[in-house]
Amino acid sequence: MTKTVTDVICPFCGTLCDDVECVVSDDGKQLLEVYNACVIGTEKFLHSQAKDRVTRPRLRQDDGSWKEISYDEAVEYSAQMLAKAKKPMLFGWSSTNCEAQSVGNEIAEISKACCDNTAATCHGTTLIAVQDIGLPSCTLGEVKNRADRIIFWGCNPAHAHPRHMSRYSIFPRGFFTGKGQMSRKMIVVDPRPTDTAKMADVHLQVEQGRDYELLDALRVAFKGEWLPDVVAGVPAEKIREAADMMKSGRFGIIFFGMGVTQSLSKNHNIDAAIAVTKDLNEYTKFSIMPMRGHYNVTGSGEVFAWQFGFPFSVDLTRGFARYNPGDTSTIDLLIRGELDAMFTIGSDPGAHFPISAVKPIANMPSVCVDPHLTPTSGVSKLHVPVAFNGVEVGGNCYRMDNVPIDCRKVVEPPEGMLTDEQFLIKVRDRLKQLKGVA
Amino acid sequence: MANKITLNLISGRTIQQGVAIEGGKEKPLYRTAAGIIEMDHQDFKKLGAWKNSNVRVSSEFGSVIVKAIETTQGPHPGLGFIPMGPWANSVISDNTYSTGMPTFKGVPVTVEVALNEPILLGIELVQKQCGVKVG
Numbered sequence: 001m002t003k004t005v006t007d008v009i010c011p012f013c014g015t016l017c018d019d020v021e022c023v024v025s026d027d028g029k030q031l032l033e034v035y036n037a038c039v040i041g042t043e044k045f046l047h048s049q050a051k052d053r054v055t056r057p058r059l060r061q062d063d064g065s066w067k068e069i070s071y072d073e074a075v076e077y078s079a080q081m082l083a084k085a086k087k088p089m090l091f092g093w094s095s096t097n098c099e100a101q102s103v104g105n106e107i108a109e110i111s112k113a114c115c116d117n118t119a120a121t122c123h124g125t126t127l128i129a130v131q132d133i134g135l136p137s138c139t140l141g142e143v144k145n146r147a148d149r150i151i152f153w154g155c156n157p158a159h160a161h162p163r164h165m166s167r168y169s170i171f172p173r174g175f176f177t178g179k180g181q182m183s184r185k186m187i188v189v190d191p192r193p194t195d196t197a198k199m200a201d202v203h204l205q206v207e208q209g210r211d212y213e214l215l216d217a218l219r220v221a222f223k224g225e226w227l228p229d230v231v232a233g234v235p236a237e238k239i240r241e242a243a244d245m246m247k248s249g250r251f252g253i254i255f256f257g258m259g260v261t262q263s264l265s266k267n268h269n270i271d272a273a274i275a276v277t278k279d280l281n282e283y284t285k286f287s288i289m290p291m292r293g294h295y296n297v298t299g300s301g302e303v304f305a306w307q308f309g310f311p312f313s314v315d316l317t318r319g320f321a322r323y324n325p326g327d328t329s330t331i332d333l334l335i336r337g338e339l340d341a342m343f344t345i346g347s348d349p350g351a352h353f354p355i356s357a358v359k360p361i362a363n364m365p366s367v368c369v370d371p372h373l374t375p376t377s378g379v380s381k382l383h384v385p386v387a388f389n390g391v392e393v394g395g396n397c398y399r400m401d402n403v404p405i406d407c408r409k410v411v412e413p414p415e416g417m418l419t420d421e422q423f424l425i426k427v428r429d430r431l432k433q434l435k436g437v438a
Numbered sequence: 439m440a441n442k443i444t445l446n447l448i449s450g451r452t453i454q455q456g457v458a459i460e461g462g463k464e465k466p467l468y469r470t471a472a473g474i475i476e477m478d479h480q481d482f483k484k485l486g487a488w489k490n491s492n493v494r495v496s497s498e499f500g501s502v503i504v505k506a507i508e509t510t511q512g513p514h515p516g517l518g519f520i521p522m523g524p525w526a527n528s529v530i531s532d533n534t535y536s537t538g539m540p541t542f543k544g545v546p547v548t549v550e551v552a553l554n555e556p557i558l559l560g561i562e563l564v565q566k567q568c569g570v571k572v573g
Contacts, residue, residue, distance in 0.1 A: 012460070040456035047460055065573025116538075124538045160451035191448070192519065194511045208446055208517060209544040258450055262542040266535065293451075313538050329538025350564050351463060351524050354532035354540045355500055362568035373464045375524055375564035 001026045009407045010041040011095070011390025014292030014400035015140075015161045015168070017041065022410045031391070031411045038162035047372075048388040048411070054373065055414045057384045066383070071418055071426070074367075074384050078343065079430035081365045082111040085341035087317055091330050092347030092369075093303075094118040094294030097395025097407065100420040101296075101303040104345065107428050110437055112317050114339070116330040117300040118347045119312040123290045125261045127301065127311045128325060129270030136277050138253070138287040139401045140167075145174035146285075149249030151187045153273060154211060154259020155291045158195040164291070169255065170199070176250075185245050189214065190259060202242050207233035212265045215272035218243050219279050247283040254288040261290075292400040294347070295390065299398035331357045342366040342380070345420060346389070350375030369420060386420050387413035395421070441486045442550040445477070445518035447497070448543040449526035459523075468560045472523035475549065476509040481516070487551045494552040495520070495529055497545050502528035502563070503555045518547060524564045525557075 008020040022045060023033040031049050034042045057074035058066035069077075082088050090113050093101050108115040119127060143150075150169050157164040165171055173180045188200040191208040206214050210232035217231040221243035227236040246252055254277055260269040273288060280286035292298050301311035308314045310323035313330070326332055330349070333339050334357040342361045350358050351374060361379055368380035377383040387393045392413035398404050413419070418426075432438070458471035475495055482489060485506075493506045495518070504525050511519075520526035522542070531541035558566060565572055 012456075039453065040460055043457045043460040047462065050462065061573065063573045064571035120538050121540065121542070128537060156451065159453040159456070162453060191517060192509075192511050192514045197511075208448060259543065262539060263544050264535075264541060266537045266539055325538035326534060326536025329534065331532065331540055332534055332536075332538060335532060348459075348463070351459075351527070351560065352522060353527060354530055355524070355528050355564070355567050356532045357540075358527075358564060359568050362565075362570050372462065373561065375463060375561050378561040378565050379568050379570050 002032060005408065005410050007408070008410055009390060009397070009405055010037050010044070011295045011397070011407060012041045012044050013161050013295055014298060015164045016295055016397065016399040016405055017163050017167060018405060024411050029412050040162065045391055045410070048391045053371070053414070054383070054385045055417055057382065060381050071423065074382060075423070075426040075430050077382050078367050078427045079434055081341050081367065082107065082113065082343065082427070082431055083434040085111065085365070087339055088113040088341035088343060089330055089333065089339045090115040090343045090345070091349060092118065092345045093300040094297035094347050096346035096389050096420045097296060097393070097397055098299045098303050099395050100424055101300050102307065103421055103424040103428055105303065105307045107424065107431060108316055110428070110431050110435055112319060114315045114317065114328060114330070114333060115304070116313050117304065118294050118297050119301060120330050121352050122258060122293050122297065123261055124312055124325060124329070125267040126270050126290045128267040129274060132267070132271055133274050135274060136281065136287055137289050137401065139403055140399065143253050144168045144172050144177070146176050146251040147253045148177060148184050149246055149252030150184055151189070151246070151252065151254040152196055153189045153254055153256040154263070155255055155257025156190065156194045156196045157255070157291065158199070160257065160293070161291055169253070185249065187242050187245060202238070202245060204234045204238060204242060209263045209265070211260050211263060211269045212272050214239070215269070215276050218276055222247060222279050222283070246280055246286070249284055252280060252284060252286040254286070255291050256288070257291040289401060296397035298400055298402060299396065299404070302398050302402070334360045340364055344376050344380065345369040348374040348376045350379050369423060384423060385417065386423055387417050389420060393419040441484065442548050443481060443485045444546060444548050445481065446516060447495070447518045447520065447529065447545045447547040449520050449522045449530060452521045455521040455523060463560045466559065468523070469557055472521040472560070473525045473557045474505045474507050474520065476511070476519040477506055477549070478509055478512050478515040478517070480513070481518070482506070482508065485549060485551065492552050492555055492557060493549050494555065495547050495549050497529040497531070497547045499531055499545070500528045503552055503557050505557060506549070518549065524560050528563070528567065
């Protein structure tokens, strides 16, 4: 007999779909089928059942081979590494739960480390812009029930957040949006005619990297002032059409992604997008929201901000929290060669950092805590596999609209495997002994 | 004589890349999904290359071999797209301009045909570039 676990939270992207159903074996040890999740979420759940999964920590030997070691030995290596390092980095945190993040912050304080999350390569520039001028936002529930003007700027939810449009933004029939997609207008701004753009009422095919100009042109168009014939590759009449469409809505939302955060101008693009939102509130109700990637990157920012006062790029080396992106941010620290130990958890900098920032990781004491084999585990000295968060262990996480949701445990992890939090608690306790902290 | 073209490179998510990272980055499927460059039909003509040829993509930050495929989300002449991952990150700009964020989008690259050069697996590519000894 099998049993079905309902209302499961998907731990892939920041949409945190909460209607997934999983069929598990009667003893709760095997996950057999997944319903309602997107193709990426389904793969994430099912990969936990892979037969070739690594289930014990492995230490790289001098000849390059792996030697299987116990969790206690892995704890000892990690604690010794952090105790000896002058400037260690604790990086990642976005694919683990808030409970584990909080223990990680204790470790960071004891070892006087730098700590950072994957906002470093996704919405870090958004956080800088929010600190500059604020963020008029809302929840995804409000979007579903009220929004009739949806703008996707530099993001491609058809690929990156596959159920975002069906659950919240385009298709659902909400309280004031009873006709679903028929009651909504959709604008997409992207240098490519993406699969999301192909669905839009208006696609502004902006010249890559010139989003700031187009955002400013929209502000001009709202006021009906003069525009050049073409701005950022987009004809003026098309800009005016989009501007009128935005102004005529009852409730609008700008969702934005890596297209603006990672292009040149970076945080200034977001400054301009937030200014557009502010301007639109002269005519109607408008909000703006970053499309967060990792399922709990928002939670990591929340926990950092709650405990240290800053949402990413925190430096505790002086015994108190400092924050100065460019100085205290992981990629800059790695490239400048300022770090002497790397502890990675819940992320894969090996795959997602520029290669010049990965090379230093391979040449320093390094620990990678991850259930998967990744480029990061491939260059680290110690690989600690753990239970899959959101599949084999529950815990708190934050959706992209800052709504906290508790993940559910669906199946048991392989026998003897620790969770992120259990491993971190052991490292913290051993580190306290080494540092003589009560 | 082999042609060489210049493109403006961006990287980003594709659903195939998303499935591949969750299915295992050590597997060939990851290379199939992310060890590619999506190019416009016009750029293939300029390059004088067949679709699905191996090409070398180079920038001032590095060089990598990927498979050139015709874009499914085009047209976008002059723009190249490599899904996020170690192949893209071998050539993107590491300059953060004091924001902490590298410039993953908008990097000038050259593309040239490299038919006989192999496309490495994801973990293998990073290990090789980092000089990691593998036993």
